[in-house]
Amino acid sequence: MRTILILSEAKYWGDLKAGLAKAGLAFLGFDKKKPNRAEIERLVAKSDLIIMRNQNVAHHSVSFAKEAAKATGKPFWIAHSFGLETILAKVGEFFPEESFELKLTSPKEKASKKAPASAKPKLSEDKSAQPKAKKKLKPMETALKNIQIEEEVDFTRDFKKY
Secondary structure: OEEEEEEOOHHHHHHHHHHHHHOOEEEEEEOOOOOOHHHHHHHHHHOOEEEEEOOOOOHHHHHHHHHHHHHHOOOEEEEOOOOHHHHHHHHHHHOOOOOOOOOOOOOOOOOOOOOOHHHOOOOOHHHHHOOOOOOOOHHHHHHHHOOOOOOOOOHHHHHHOO
8 A cells, every 4th residue: 555645735635535545545644834844754754655735835844845755765746736536647657566546436326205207297388488577676667557558659748748
């Protein structure tokens, strides 16, 4: 089982831990504002691959990990943003003799308690064709109440009222 050290924000670790465990990889994470060189060197010694997310992690922790990886000869990779698939692809590049793939387990199908679509009552075509009224505009309604439409419209008479 390979161990991966990931330097990134701790809020991203939950998904990575679960995904790497499914792929058969152990996870080590580091996210501190004030890194300690000895602690990073200890984590690098435990890991087989070091992955650094270059954003939102203390600059010194990235440089300490990079120096420790070079000193021990362990592979490292620096990226801006990455997901589980990208990590697995990089692990496969660094360790081609091993296969790291997600072991997908099909989720159990939940028994649906909903009635089939054909059993639902259908709306009449008249109701479905008309748009739903959101809100009545009272000022507009009162202004239009006085105007009556006749077959022959006398615009001069209507405009004299206003």
